[in-house]
Amino acid sequence: MADLKLTHVEKAYGEVKILKDINLDIKQGELIVFVGPSGCGKSTLLRMIAGLESITSGVLEIDGQRMNDVPPAERGIAMVFQSYALYPHMTVRDNMAFSLKIARKSPEEIDKAITRAAEILQLTPYLDRLPKALSGGQRQRVAIGRAIVRDPKVYLFDEPLSNLDAALRVATRIEIAQLKENMPESTMIYVTHDQVEAMTLASRIVVLTVGEGIGQVGTPLELYERPENEFVAQFIGSPAMNLLDGEIVQTGAETVVQIDGGGLARSTVPTESGDKGLKVRAGIRPEDFIPTDSDAIFSGEVEITEALGEVTQLYFRRNGSDHGLIAKLPGIHANLRRTTVSLTAAPEKVHLFHNGRSLLYR
Amino acid sequence: MESIAGRKSALVWAVHISVLALVLLWVVPTFGLLVSSFRTGDQIASSGWWSALSTQEQSLSPIRVEGDEVQKDGAYVIEGTLFPRGASTVSAWGTSSRAIDAYVPGDTAELGDGQSLTLDDKGNYVLTSPTSLEGTRLPRIFATASQPPEFTLNNYQTVLFGQTTGTSIGRAFLNTATVSIPATIIPILIAAFAAYALAWMNFPGRALLVAAVVGLLVVPLQLALIPLLQFHNWIGIGKGYLGIWMAHTGFGLPLAIYLLRNYMVGLPRDIIENARVDGATEFQIFTRIILPLSFPALASFAIFQFLWTWNDLLVALVFLGTGDSQLVLTAALVNLLGSRGGDWEILAASAFVSIAVPLFVFFAMQKYLVRGLLAGSVK
Ligand SMILES: Nc1ncnc2c1ncn2[C@@H]1O[C@H](COP(=O)(O)OP(=O)(O)OP(=O)(O)O)[C@@H](O)[C@H]1O
Ligand SMILES: [Mg+2]
Numbered sequence: 251m252a253d254l255k256l257t258h259v260e261k262a263y264g265e266v267k268i269l270k271d272i273n274l275d276i277k278q279g280e281l282i283v284f285v286g287p288s289g290c291g292k293s294t295l296l297r298m299i300a301g302l303e304s305i306t307s308g309v310l311e312i313d314g315q316r317m318n319d320v321p322p323a324e325r326g327i328a329m330v331f332q333s334y335a336l337y338p339h340m341t342v343r344d345n346m347a348f349s350l351k352i353a354r355k356s357p358e359e360i361d362k363a364i365t366r367a368a369e370i371l372q373l374t375p376y377l378d379r380l381p382k383a384l385s386g387g388q389r390q391r392v393a394i395g396r397a398i399v400r401d402p403k404v405y406l407f408d409e410p411l412s413n414l415d416a417a418l419r420v421a422t423r424i425e426i427a428q429l430k431e432n433m434p435e436s437t438m439i440y441v442t443h444d445q446v447e448a449m450t451l452a453s454r455i456v457v458l459t460v461g462e463g464i465g466q467v468g469t470p471l472e473l474y475e476r477p478e479n480e481f482v483a484q485f486i487g488s489p490a491m492n493l494l495d496g497e498i499v500q501t502g503a504e505t506v507v508q509i510d511g512g513g514l515a516r517s518t519v520p521t522e523s524g525d526k527g528l529k530v531r532a533g534i535r536p537e538d539f540i541p542t543d544s545d546a547i548f549s550g551e552v553e554i555t556e557a558l559g560e561v562t563q564l565y566f567r568r569n570g571s572d573h574g575l576i577a578k579l580p581g582i583h584a585n586l587r588r589t590t591v592s593l594t595a596a597p598e599k600v601h602l603f604h605n606g607r608s609l610l611y612r
Numbered sequence: 613m614e615s616i617a618g619r620k621s622a623l624v625w626a627v628h629i630s631v632l633a634l635v636l637l638w639v640v641p642t643f644g645l646l647v648s649s650f651r652t653g654d655q656i657a658s659s660g661w662w663s664a665l666s667t668q669e670q671s672l673s674p675i676r677v678e679g680d681e682v683q684k685d686g687a688y689v690i691e692g693t694l695f696p697r698g699a700s701t702v703s704a705w706g707t708s709s710r711a712i713d714a715y716v717p718g719d720t721a722e723l724g725d726g727q728s729l730t731l732d733d734k735g736n737y738v739l740t741s742p743t744s745l746e747g748t749r750l751p752r753i754f755a756t757a758s759q760p761p762e763f764t765l766n767n768y769q770t771v772l773f774g775q776t777t778g779t780s781i782g783r784a785f786l787n788t789a790t791v792s793i794p795a796t797i798i799p800i801l802i803a804a805f806a807a808y809a810l811a812w813m814n815f816p817g818r819a820l821l822v823a824a825v826v827g828l829l830v831v832p833l834q835l836a837l838i839p840l841l842q843f844h845n846w847i848g849i850g851k852g853y854l855g856i857w858m859a860h861t862g863f864g865l866p867l868a869i870y871l872l873r874n875y876m877v878g879l880p881r882d883i884i885e886n887a888r889v890d891g892a893t894e895f896q897i898f899t900r901i902i903l904p905l906s907f908p909a910l911a912s913f914a915i916f917q918f919l920w921t922w923n924d925l926l927v928a929l930v931f932l933g934t935g936d937s938q939l940v941l942t943a944a945l946v947n948l949l950g951s952r953g954g955d956w957e958i959l960a961a962s963a964f965v966s967i968a969v970p971l972f973v974f975f976a977m978q979k980y981l982v983r984g985l986l987a988g989s990v991k
Contacts, residue, residue, distance in 0.1 A: 322891075323892075329886065331886060335882035338905065348890055400890075
């Protein structure tokens with residue numbers, strides 16, 4: 251039920267700046283996902299929004315009100331921790347009632363809130379159990395329930411699923427998606443390492459870089475199809491996007507790049523005539539490569555094949571580059587090992603970067 | 613593989629045997645003390661506590677025949693029994709110390725002058741004499757008898773309710789409790805607050821304070837006794853319960869704070885932060901989250917402190933007076949050693965009264981003791 255605004259927010263521990271110039275405008279009802287490499291400050295940013303960590307500089311506003319120095323409980327937020335952080339000596343019911351009791355709500359009100367949350371999360375049969383008598387998934391749901399009963403303006407999740415096994419993770423992810431659907435007006439911020447979680451849950455994704463602030467903010471497909479910079483391009487998608495050095499040889503609505511040690515790559519990224527001769531990097535996702543007989547962007551010997559069933563990943567070594575190249579072809583192609591394969595890609599799938607920034611966003 | 617398995621089982625055996633040895637080392641004297649405290653002084657003097665539990669055959673100290681003589685069939689007869697309380701069985705007897713097993717039960721011994729003495733296996737004797745026995749020295753009986761176990765509560769009666777000054781164990785027991793219980797509760801109350809602050813609240817100088825606490829851990833008690841007593845005199849509380857509570861609190865606090873802080877630091881940060889987000893104040897976090905979760909550590913320190921204050925003699929000697937109203941158990945025991953050093957039955961009963969409470973506390977709380985000892989060392 252709230253907008254959230256971060257303006258020039260920074261965080262430093264002593265001399266070390268962890269977060270730099272974070273500007274974010276989050277609208278009510280959005281589910282924002284923070285992703286980024288480990289140690290980039292996702293948790294720190296979330297905890298700053300929660301009020302558990304001080305804001306070194308900049309302004310945090312919730313519903314237009316400055317929140318920098320407001321204690322956590324008065325910010326109207328609820329946080330779900332990665333470790334669940336259930337109170338081990340209290341039953342599920344008491345866990346959920348704790349914040350309401352502190353807020354001196356009436357017993358009827360507390361009861362109503364707990365009943366509702368327990369129904370949403372299918373926790374009714376477990377209300378009188380201690381956390382230690384619950385499975386991981388159930389504990390996670392209690393942690394979410396504890397947030398729900400407070401009816402907060404903003405929900406904060408810090409890697410809520412990372413302690414669950416793969417199957418449960420998928421199930422709980424879907425539950426969270428449904429939860430969001432049932433509460434369309436609540437704002438959620440969600441930190442994760444998991445790309446699938448990010449792509450499926452987010453209305454917008456915020457990619458954080460290590461020490462360089464925000465890499466890009468956008469819908470999942472925006473980030474995938476039109477990454478602003480090499481960092482985001484490589485961070486979103488797995489395996490990461492291949493980057494091939496080259497030089498622009500033809501400009502216009504369709505740009506042609508001569509790849510070093512390879513062929514010509516065509517891209518729909520428009521360029522101006524002055525760009526001719528510009529050193530660029532062509533970015534091609536592994537899944538966008540197509541085997542070809544002529545006009546190859548790249549050809550080389552397959553070093554390793556990984557047949558995953560629905561796709562096969564081919565690993566190439568590239569001369570003059572310490573990064574290999576990965577292509578992902580549909581179907582099973584284990585027989586391609588030690589053969590020479592030529593690859594091309596559709597022009598609209600070829601991204602162009604100069605000095606790390608996409609030529610699309612000049 | 614085999615050798616590892618072999619070594620492992622050897623190690624297990626070594627552990628088991630040492631544990632057994634320790635248990636025996638501890639249980640045997642304790643049990644002996646318990647048994648002795650129910651025996652009479654004579655029993656303790658004549659046989660060890662282990663023989664008190666089974667029927668024992670032993671030579672009794674000589675018993676002189678006594679009783680009123682009656683005239684029967686023209687002879688003077690005295691009847692009586694060796695064992696007024698019954699339940700012993702005679703296996704052999706004699707009438708002189710040179711031949712204590714000259715007769716078997718039922719035999720009749722000729723004592724000269726026409727006197728004869730008969731003893732049956734229940735210890736009933738019949739002395740028959742042709743002349744009146746009035747005024748003569750009656751014979752003694754040297755019996756060898758098997759006696760069933762026999763115990764008495766008299767020692768405890770004497771010890772707990774006796775009135776002799778300086779040795780009233782019952783009173784001393786209450787005095788010790790008066791010292792120990794507050795001297796356990798007060799430091800825990802203070803230390804729990806301090807430990808929470810040192811573990812979870814941010815303020816300048818926190819690390820220094822923790823270091824100071826650790827430093828205080830190694831200050832020897834003896835060093836502080838006299839200055840502290842002088843201080844007590846100076847502020848006017850002198851010798852008395854208030855003084856000893858404060859002294860025990862002071863001596864106990866460093867360890868209490870240290871143990872509790874280490875335990876509380878190990879509590880998950882997320883839980884405390886979650887409580888903070890839930891709106892709990894520091895005090896609510898402390899009372900509703902930290903205290904319940906720290907119960908094992910609190911209990912284990914309480915046990916330590918209680919046992920230590922209960923068994924303490926030194927601090928009590930310094931900070932308490934010597935009157936009956938302030939004499940603690942340990943001091944009363946010392947007095948007893950002086951005044952009744954030979955009365956083992958009294959000493960045994962007194963000693964057992966003084967260890968009964970620590971034993972009870974230990975057995976009732978041992979699970980917390982073990983958990984608390986591990987606190988902070990393994991995570
Ligand atoms: N109290 C602190 N003092 C100094 N540095 C800190 C402190 N807390 C965190 N950091 C640093 O801040 C950086 C960001 O930490 P943070 O936990 O936010 O990372 P994260 O993005 O959540 O990582 P992960 O994905 O592994 O959870 C890390 O490099 C960490 O070392
Ligand atoms: Mg994190």
